[in-house]
Amino acid sequence: MSARKSTRSRKEVDYGGFDVELDANDNNASSSSRPAKRRKTTTAKTAADADYEGASDTDDLVLDDADLLPRGTVMPHSRSSHRTDNVVPCIGALLKWFGRVKNTRGMPWRHEYDATLDDEAKAQRAYEVLVSEIMLQQTQVATVIPYYYAWLKRFPTIHDLAAVDDIEEVNALWKGLGYYRRASLLLKGAKKVVDDFDGRIPSDIKVLERDVSAVGRYTAGAVCSIAYGVKAPAVDGNVFRLFSRLLALHAPLKSKPVQDIIWDAASTLVSKTDRPGDLNQAFIELGSTICKPTSPLCGECPLQKGCGAYSLLTKLSEEAVQDIEDACSVCEPFPSTGNTVTRFPMKVAKKKARLEASVVTVIRLGPPGAGRMVLMSQRPAKGLLAGLWEFPTVDLKEEATMTAQLDATRSVITGLDPGLGDDEESYTPVVLGNFLHLFSHIRKTYYVVCVDFLSAKNMKVGKNSKWVKETDFGSMNVGKGSEKNAMG
Secondary structure, eight states, rough: OOOOOOOOOOOOOEEEOOOOOOOOOHHHHHHOSSOOEOOOOOOOOOOOOOOOOOOOTTTOOOOOGGOOOOOOOOOOGGGGGSTTTTTTTHHHHHHHHHHTTTTTOOOOOOOOOTSOOOHHHHHHHHHHHHHHHHHHHSSSSSHHHHHHHHHHHHHHHHHHHHHHOOHHHEEEEEEEOOTTHHHHHHHHHHHHHHHHSTTTTOOOHHHHHHTTTOHHHHHHHHHHHHHHOOOOOOOHHHHHHHHHHHHHHOOOOTTTHHHHEEEEHHHHHHOOOSSSHHHHHHHHHHHHHTTTSSOOOOGGGGTTTOOOOHHHOOOOOOOOOOGGGGGGOOOOOOEESOOGGGGGGGGOOOOOEEEEEEEEEEEEEESTTTOOEEEEOOOOOSTTTTTEEEEEEEEEEOOOOHHHHHHHHHHHHHOOOOHHHHTTTOOOOOOEEEEEOOOOEEEEEEEEEEEEEEEOTTTOOOTTEEEEEEEGGSOBBBBBHHHHHOOO
């Protein structure tokens, strides 16, 4: 009996636009009955930052105005069209290409794989690869290189890192790199490796991912394939985009079916080479430099002949599916306009960042000059900006009225000296203004209030706070938001 053919017709689908940006003008216009000096409130400023917890390697793509899709078409095709059959013959060309370009960007962590190294030397390579991979998460190569050199100078081996007791020492080296939680997890992971694995990072990908902090599926695959020659896939955000094009997958990248298809495809390809580390790095390099989000360089791509998205430039996949049971149920409508490989991956609306507000009280002690002190508080060891120092901060709702700002400042002063907080004649708060600071998942407005005291009187600071010289502020481990608060 012959297979049933699909008679599904091309289906027209309407696409709507997505509002993915909020108004950046969050100035406070409220007034308070409480007397206070007030400087002119500046227009809210924006600043990108990476100091947050829980970054993703596959952040959703955001629709720009030019990308709004008015209509789309369902192209019937089989699940088998998403296999790697057409890519396999191109692997040799990809590895040759990688051999020519691998040193172009001067990455000091890239070395030739040497199967003759003993276990100790391979474990050292694994440590170096792990450090580079953690630093490279959500951070550009050019930014990471000097940090990588400084890190290995201070912590040349995993034993040196594991011996650190104070997270401040680790954060000091990480300062300016962002996503500080990565540093604390790397330290925690190093201690685990030294305590439980005799200082050698596991070469078993499942053990590495399960037992070592800071290591997920991608990082485990990268470390094991590059340092130990294990045939394990390593799929980061760039590789997800690359494979969505190679396999012509038009569906949300974060959906489980798409994730499964891409990881399975990467596993299949890496199993067919004796150079798994080089192949994984070649995919990553190709996604970073050739198969870019916009303006991909298809003419220079060694995988062009096996690319499903590129093949759609010259022919439409409208052939009837030979077996309806094999029909793809994963892909969503292709855009009917813009016939380029940048139709892949499918663009989705990015979730709006949540709105938050904080009142920052800058308390200065003593007359102006080199000896003046400022009060600093350390954030909790877990969560946003974990372990970093900041001016005393009170979190509020999405915005803060003038009354709320001054009440927050009074609560901070009361915590230092209960009698002083209620004595409104003994200090005069100066409202400096506010600015908008962007984390990857939060739009936080900081409202800054400054209070000067000539002496500490009966002030008592908690165990997580301390007075520091104003001139020493620059050497402290603080987030970028606190740096902007200091600039006033």
